[in-house]
Structures are given as C-alpha cells and as structure tokens.
Amino acid sequence: MTFLLAGASKTEMNSYNGNGLVYVMNPHLDLMDEDILYHLDLGTKTHNLPAMFGDTKFVCVGGSPNRMKAFAQFMHKELGLEGDGKDIKDICAGTDRYCMYKVGPVLSISHGMGVPSISIMLHELIKLLHHAKCRDVTIIRIxxxxxxxxxxxxxxxxxxxxxxxxxxxxxxxxxxxxxxxxxxxxxxxxxxxxxxxxxxxxxxxxxxxxxxxxxxxxxxxxxxxxxxxxxxxxxxxxxxxxxxxxxxxxxxxxxxxxxxxxxxxxxxxxxxxxxxxxxxxxxxxxxxxxxxxxxxxxxxxxxxxxxxxxxxxxxxxxxxxxx
Structure with a gap:
C-alpha cells in the first residue's frame, strides 16, 4: 500500500498514481483483517467489492438522496441500459445515512449536508474504490x-x-x-x-x-x-x-x-x-x-x-x- 504525506505535490501524486489505482493514505489499513465500511453498510468480508464495483469509472456525489436516485435513473436511460431503471436498488439500503446506486460504470451516492457528512462518506467511498481495485476513476460533486x-x-x-x-x-x-x-x-x-x-x-x-x-x-x-x-x-x-x-x-x-x-x-x-x-x-x-x-x-x-x-x-x- 502506498502512503503519502499530506503535503505531497501534484507531481508526486501523479508519479505514485501512474497505474490509475485509487490510493488510501493510511498504512494502518494493511494491519486490519477486515475493513467494515459502517456508514455504507458494506465490508471487505461481507461483500465481494471487486466484483460489485471493480468496473466503476465515474462517481457522482450529491447532498440529496432523492436527487442522487433521480440522477442514477437518468443515467440508466442516458446509457441505454436495459429496463426502465425505476426499480434500481439502493446498495446502502441497510443504513439510513447515505444512498448508493450503480448503473453501468457510474456510481451515484448521496453525501448529506456539510463538511462532516461528506467527509465521512468520502473516507468510506475512497476505501471502497481502493478495495475494489478501481482504476482511472473520475469523481464529480454535483x-x-x-x-x-x-x-x-x-x-x-x-x-x-x-x-x-x-x-x-x-x-x-x-x-x-x-x-x-x-x-x-x-x-x-x-x-x-x-x-x-x-x-x-x-x-x-x-x-x-x-x-x-x-x-x-x-x-x-x-x-x-x-x-x-x-x-x-x-x-x-x-x-x-x-x-x-x-x-x-x-x-x-x-x-x-x-x-x-x-x-x-x-x-x-x-x-x-x-x-x-x-x-x-x-x-x-x-x-x-x-x-x-x-x-x-x-x-x-x-x-x-x-x-x-x-x-x-x-x-x-x-x-x-x-x-
């Protein structure tokens, strides 16, 4: 696992990230037998994260759960996927903190309001992308x-x-x-x-x-x-x-x-x-x-x-x- 200091320059980040993988800046994760993503109701032992999320290329995050569900349904239509997208499932249905939907290579997630709420979600989302071995991910807050x-x-x-x-x-x-x-x-x-x-x-x-x-x-x-x-x-x-x-x-x-x-x-x-x-x-x-x-x-x-x-x-x- 690569560990970078908070003051790393953009050039240093690019050199470390040449393979497109998502890095976590925490060496202690290597010592953990299991990583429970509590607020997303996911975990490395309970879920096959590479199978579920490994093809993710785009992550879109926004404050409102309803808006992010609507965005996922919109992307389902825009990508020409099968079905009407109305029965799309909330991957985080086991928790009431955040919602998460996946349509093709696009992940749509709510983050609540304010720095503390989005910070918690981002910690677990970034670990999720890392555990899933996602590459070349673009993340956009809307x-x-x-x-x-x-x-x-x-x-x-x-x-x-x-x-x-x-x-x-x-x-x-x-x-x-x-x-x-x-x-x-x-x-x-x-x-x-x-x-x-x-x-x-x-x-x-x-x-x-x-x-x-x-x-x-x-x-x-x-x-x-x-x-x-x-x-x-x-x-x-x-x-x-x-x-x-x-x-x-x-x-x-x-x-x-x-x-x-x-x-x-x-x-x-x-x-x-x-x-x-x-x-x-x-x-x-x-x-x-x-x-x-x-x-x-x-x-x-x-x-x-x-x-x-x-x-x-x-x-x-x-x-x-x-x-």
Missing part, C-alpha cells in the same frame, strides 16, 4: 449553491475551492493539531466540462472559485437566520470582497472534497448550479418548477461528459435540450 454576482441558474465549474477567508485550503483538526491541505482541483477536467457545457442549448456556465463554509446562515453572511451578529452593510462588504477574490458561488462541501480526492489520486470536479444571486438576497424564492429545472442542469452536463468519455455521444442525434 449540487446546488448560492451564486455571487451571476444569474440564478448559472452552472459554476469550480477551479479552486476556498475557505471563508478566500484561501485555497482545508483545515482539519487531527488530535490537537490543525493540518492544512490543498484544495486544488483538476483544471484540465474543469476545462473539459466547460467545453461540454457549450454543447447544451441555453446553458449558462462558467469556471470560478467556490467558497465552502461551515454554516448555511451566519457562516454565509445571511441576514435571515435565528441569529445574526452583523449589519446588512457588513454582509455586502464581505460578499463583494469574496467576489473580487474570484468567488462565484458558495456551498458547504467543496474544500474537504477537493482535499481528500487530491490526496488519494482521484481526478475530481465540483459542478454546482446557483439558485440565487446572494448580492441581491438571502432567501430562495424561485418557483418549484424553476428550481427543478436548475437542479437538473448539473446532471445534464455530467451525463454529456460521461457519454462522451464512453464514446456514446452522438452530436448528430441530440435531444431537444442540446444544440
């Missing part, structure tokens, strides 16, 4: 976010995840130490996704920084929470500084996602649609049908990307949503 200075419905493809101080880092408290990890994402993948987005009709998209916060209300400068310790003027001054620092959307998972995927040699991207412009308000007021259309945009983009990677995209036989 979700919703608050926009910053851009129109609602815009899809932001993250180039760098930043913290609340606009720094490209994730700080993890380990024992009684604060460990800082890089949040660099794969820039080539971001550019490839942007190019794919240009093939979709009426699809506003851009590459920008994504700010990850620890809270939805005060932590994102909202004035409408149960607590608020700042003025409207202070809020706008902060959000404008974020915009000037390159931030184009705000969510609650991207820094730990970027840090963990980078350390384990996973090609990763974050693709989130914006539901509102935070410079104009705090509450999401768009009608349900509009929000539903917005939420489907990251799914449409990732479907096109996956089909192009698999050689299944036919530019001359596109749906009405695509030019």
């Amino acid at each position: 979700g919703t976010s608050g926009g910053l200075g851009i129109e609602p419905g815009s899809v932001v493809i993250t180039d760098t995840a930043v913290d609340s101080f606009f720094k490209p880092q994730f700080e993890q408290v380990i024992l009684d130490n604060v460990v800082t990890r890089s949040t660099e994402l794969d820039r080539d993948l971001a550019e490839e996704l942007l190019e794919c987005s240009r093939q979709i009709k009426d699809f506003p998209s851009l590459i920008g920084h994504t700010m990850c916060t620890d809270d939805f209300y005060e932590g994102q400068g909202r004035l409408d929470g149960a607590l608020c310790s700042f003025s409207r003027e202070k809020k706008l001054e902060y959000l404008k500084r974020a915009y000037n620092a390159g931030v184009r959307n705000i969510e609650m998972e991207s820094t730990v996602f970027a840090a963990m995927c980078r350390l384990c040699g996973l090609k990763a991207a974050v693709v989130c649609v914006t539901l509102l412009n935070r410079l104009e308000g705090d509450q999401i007021t768009a009608p349900h049908e509009v929000l539903l259309d917005y939420q489907q945009r990251p799914q449409q983009l990732i479907s096109l990307f996956i089909r192009k990677c698999l050689g299944l995209w036919n530019p001359n036989g596109l749906s009405e949503d695509v030019i």
Whole structure:
C-alpha cells in the first residue's frame, strides 16, 4: 500500500498514481483483517467489492438522496441500459445515512449536508474504490449553491475551492493539531466540462472559485437566520470582497472534497448550479418548477461528459435540450 504525506505535490501524486489505482493514505489499513465500511453498510468480508464495483469509472456525489436516485435513473436511460431503471436498488439500503446506486460504470451516492457528512462518506467511498481495485476513476460533486454576482441558474465549474477567508485550503483538526491541505482541483477536467457545457442549448456556465463554509446562515453572511451578529452593510462588504477574490458561488462541501480526492489520486470536479444571486438576497424564492429545472442542469452536463468519455455521444442525434 502506498502512503503519502499530506503535503505531497501534484507531481508526486501523479508519479505514485501512474497505474490509475485509487490510493488510501493510511498504512494502518494493511494491519486490519477486515475493513467494515459502517456508514455504507458494506465490508471487505461481507461483500465481494471487486466484483460489485471493480468496473466503476465515474462517481457522482450529491447532498440529496432523492436527487442522487433521480440522477442514477437518468443515467440508466442516458446509457441505454436495459429496463426502465425505476426499480434500481439502493446498495446502502441497510443504513439510513447515505444512498448508493450503480448503473453501468457510474456510481451515484448521496453525501448529506456539510463538511462532516461528506467527509465521512468520502473516507468510506475512497476505501471502497481502493478495495475494489478501481482504476482511472473520475469523481464529480454535483449540487446546488448560492451564486455571487451571476444569474440564478448559472452552472459554476469550480477551479479552486476556498475557505471563508478566500484561501485555497482545508483545515482539519487531527488530535490537537490543525493540518492544512490543498484544495486544488483538476483544471484540465474543469476545462473539459466547460467545453461540454457549450454543447447544451441555453446553458449558462462558467469556471470560478467556490467558497465552502461551515454554516448555511451566519457562516454565509445571511441576514435571515435565528441569529445574526452583523449589519446588512457588513454582509455586502464581505460578499463583494469574496467576489473580487474570484468567488462565484458558495456551498458547504467543496474544500474537504477537493482535499481528500487530491490526496488519494482521484481526478475530481465540483459542478454546482446557483439558485440565487446572494448580492441581491438571502432567501430562495424561485418557483418549484424553476428550481427543478436548475437542479437538473448539473446532471445534464455530467451525463454529456460521461457519454462522451464512453464514446456514446452522438452530436448528430441530440435531444431537444442540446444544440
């Protein structure tokens, strides 16, 4: 098992990951007789993980269980698999923490809301991919976010995840130490996704920084929470500084996602649609049908990307949503 330090450079990561395998940065796993992936209801002795997951090439993660089930059913149709996909089975049905669906080489998993929830899922997902001996895996977080200075419905493809101080880092408290990890994402993948987005009709998209916060209300400068310790003027001054620092959307998972995927040699991207412009308000007021259309945009983009990677995209036989 290869063990890399948290400060490993991208060049070092690439050299270690030349065979395309997913690495775990924990030498203690070699000493374990069995690895129980508790929150996924899976394990190395109870399940044949290479048989179940070994052909996985794409992993898509998102906060909502219902949305990730809908994405799996959408991908079932887009990949032209047999059946209608309505009876697709939740692999993690034995737990109520996360849901997981597999359609062909695509794994769709929910991660809940916030850094702690997605962190737990990622630890077990990365170990799962490692135990299954998966190679050349691309992992993409799809979700919703608050926009910053851009129109609602815009899809932001993250180039760098930043913290609340606009720094490209994730700080993890380990024992009684604060460990800082890089949040660099794969820039080539971001550019490839942007190019794919240009093939979709009426699809506003851009590459920008994504700010990850620890809270939805005060932590994102909202004035409408149960607590608020700042003025409207202070809020706008902060959000404008974020915009000037390159931030184009705000969510609650991207820094730990970027840090963990980078350390384990996973090609990763974050693709989130914006539901509102935070410079104009705090509450999401768009009608349900509009929000539903917005939420489907990251799914449409990732479907096109996956089909192009698999050689299944036919530019001359596109749906009405695509030019």
